[in-house]
Amino acid sequence: MAPTTQFELAQPPNDAISSLVFAPDAPTRLLVSSWDKNVYLYDTHTTSENGDAEGGVSHGTLLKTYEHRAPVMDVCFGADDNEAFTAGMDWEVRRVDLESGEQTPVSKHTAPVRRVVYSKAHSLLISASWDSTLHIHNPSNPSLTPLTVTLPGKPHAMAASPSKVIVAMTSRLVHIYDLATLAGALESQTGSAPPPWQQRESSLKFLTRAVAAMPSDGGYATSSIEGRVAVEWFDASAESQARKYAFKCHRQTDNTAAAGTTDVVYPVNALAFHPVHGNTFASAGGDATVALWDAEAKRRMKVYQKFADSVAAVAFSADGRFLAVAVCPGFETGMEDYSGEGCTKIVIRELGENEAKGKGAK
Amino acid sequence: MGKKKRSHPDVEDILSRPWCYYCERDFEDLKLLISHQKAKHFKCDRCGRRLNTAGGLSVHMNQVHKESLSHVENALPNRQGLDVEIFGMEGIPEDVSQQHNQRIIQNFYQAQADRYAATGNPPPGQGSKNPPKKLKIESPDDIKKRLAEHRARIAAQKAAGGAPTHTPPLVRPMARVLPRAHLLAHSYNSPFPPPGGQYPGFPPQGAPGFSPPPQYPQGGFNYPPSNLPSRPGSNLPAPSGLPLDLASLGDHIDQMIRDLERGEAAPKSATPATAEEPAPEKKSKKDKDKNVRMVYDDDLSPEERMALMPRYAFVPQAV
Numbered sequence: 001m002a003p004t005t006q007f008e009l010a011q012p013p014n015d016a017i018s019s020l021v022f023a024p025d026a027p028t029r030l031l032v033s034s035w036d037k038n039v040y041l042y043d044t045h046t047t048s049e050n051g052d053a054e055g056g057v058s059h060g061t062l063l064k065t066y067e068h069r070a071p072v073m074d075v076c077f078g079a080d081d082n083e084a085f086t087a088g089m090d091w092e093v094r095r096v097d098l099e100s101g102e103q104t105p106v107s108k109h110t111a112p113v114r115r116v117v118y119s120k121a122h123s124l125l126i127s128a129s130w131d132s133t134l135h136i137h138n139p140s141n142p143s144l145t146p147l148t149v150t151l152p153g154k155p156h157a158m159a160a161s162p163s164k165v166i167v168a169m170t171s172r173l174v175h176i177y178d179l180a181t182l183a184g185a186l187e188s189q190t191g192s193a194p195p196p197w198q199q200r201e202s203s204l205k206f207l208t209r210a211v212a213a214m215p216s217d218g219g220y221a222t223s224s225i226e227g228r229v230a231v232e233w234f235d236a237s238a239e240s241q242a243r244k245y246a247f248k249c250h251r252q253t254d255n256t257a258a259a260g261t262t263d264v265v266y267p268v269n270a271l272a273f274h275p276v277h278g279n280t281f282a283s284a285g286g287d288a289t290v291a292l293w294d295a296e297a298k299r300r301m302k303v304y305q306k307f308a309d310s311v312a313a314v315a316f317s318a319d320g321r322f323l324a325v326a327v328c329p330g331f332e333t334g335m336e337d338y339s340g341e342g343c344t345k346i347v348i349r350e351l352g353e354n355e356a357k358g359k360g361a362k
Numbered sequence: 363m364g365k366k367k368r369s370h371p372d373v374e375d376i377l378s379r380p381w382c383y384y385c386e387r388d389f390e391d392l393k394l395l396i397s398h399q400k401a402k403h404f405k406c407d408r409c410g411r412r413l414n415t416a417g418g419l420s421v422h423m424n425q426v427h428k429e430s431l432s433h434v435e436n437a438l439p440n441r442q443g444l445d446v447e448i449f450g451m452e453g454i455p456e457d458v459s460q461q462h463n464q465r466i467i468q469n470f471y472q473a474q475a476d477r478y479a480a481t482g483n484p485p486p487g488q489g490s491k492n493p494p495k496k497l498k499i500e501s502p503d504d505i506k507k508r509l510a511e512h513r514a515r516i517a518a519q520k521a522a523g524g525a526p527t528h529t530p531p532l533v534r535p536m537a538r539v540l541p542r543a544h545l546l547a548h549s550y551n552s553p554f555p556p557p558g559g560q561y562p563g564f565p566p567q568g569a570p571g572f573s574p575p576p577q578y579p580q581g582g583f584n585y586p587p588s589n590l591p592s593r594p595g596s597n598l599p600a601p602s603g604l605p606l607d608l609a610s611l612g613d614h615i616d617q618m619i620r621d622l623e624r625g626e627a628a629p630k631s632a633t634p635a636t637a638e639e640p641a642p643e644k645k646s647k648k649d650k651d652k653n654v655r656m657v658y659d660d661d662l663s664p665e666e667r668m669a670l671m672p673r674y675a676f677v678p679q680a681v
Contacts, residue, residue: 035668266658
């Protein structure tokens, strides 16, 4: 039999997944945050003794769960594989010691916390909340008073590149902050937030859904609820800005409709750049597919076979060998009783040697 | 009389349909043909990419998959070659194009002849004046019966001692009609046989079935005149309606006339044909803003919507 390149993790979360992330060092350590108020820590490549008996259909081991008071909206690793930060619906940002399971509140917003990112290089923890603020901490120096940055809109997506953090908000607002400047402002303890390094309008006309930064620090990709992805560069020069582009994706043509063909447009729920092949990124859509794109060559490299349900999140492992895909029902307009219960899965795909390697610009 | 709209297209219409060099299928319009070619003949079997031409596919296979294309997929056995560069109707060799047209024409007339034979309808343009539906062909039995009646009548006249002067005018038309009816029923060789010569030969043929009808009406003198005058009129056009070779010949002529008529209209019909080229382009642009249904369309993010649900809602404790 051909080697299994794709498998489902045993013991998936009980409800929809909000985010998943691989550890910065170990390529099989995966953290998953869920709407069922838990954060799950998996080892994706060991099979537990008491795993299910269905002939090894399920893989991986659930190492630990970390219960929160409210649904967990985002999770990220901290300085090492044993530290994590979570963004909670309960307005709190928490530090979780993955070894001991100990949770310590780091910050408190006045609304649910949507995203949380950690920059190892600058030892900065940034949380974005629907109270339209960013809280900036230095977890390694808790004595510093956290910095609060007021945003012009509710943040929905945030991503950090080596030197920048991109915050995408309502009304198509995008602010880019320089991490070194933020760190300096936190260090100085003046309490005054630095202005954004750049302020942009999203290239996409609809609500931004996800942001991912290029590991090369060259630029970033955004996606919207209207089946579209945009790629742009930090460099403000005219020629760099001329390189930016956007394209449609995660759409399906429905021929069954009475009034001719209908284009069904799904939200692009998540984006992730490949840590090794920095021009490759994955997009995850409400159409239950994940596609790999070559940002430089502007080419689609691959579309994976449809998953059982909408894809809520994607992540590459630090070594780029694995792709984790969070599968759970997508929230659609008009839904009154959403539940991801029993339909939530985590699929791990082992990538081939050159599966995510782009061809470069032509 | 205006031309009736038929469900069967003109041969001209069929000939003007775009068709695929590789599989001889024809299509409603050029756009469909091109999309057919891209899907059936120029599609990469490795990655599903649809190229515009066989050459394009060959280059694609070479560059992307490092393979060489040996033949065109789904093509007729003698059309699999990569040497001809086909795009839609462009690039079809002249001889192949002529073969195709000939085949179309042949099939068309065959189908038309079959149709006329099956329905008994006349070819267009010939049926209106003399609809052959009114044509009555007497079966041999009918003819024998009439002959018998006639003979019985003559016999009755003779028996009555009447002068035989009335018979010749009666016999003559009969003689002219009967052989013809007889011939039509059996062979269509000669439309106008010499009346006199055939008559003597007839009675022996009819004799075996002959039995004088006992109920023969005495007022029989009225019978032949009432029957006869209608016959020549209905009989004469029969040859044009019946024999198939003549019918299609007539149709050929009919077609030639229409071709001539069309010759003048041709330049006019040619302009829409060329204008059709950009038309699909426009249509495809329109397609872009066809019906769109967004699965999620809201100013609030899905997470905010979900956070509003009691299931996930967080009620902060009063601090």
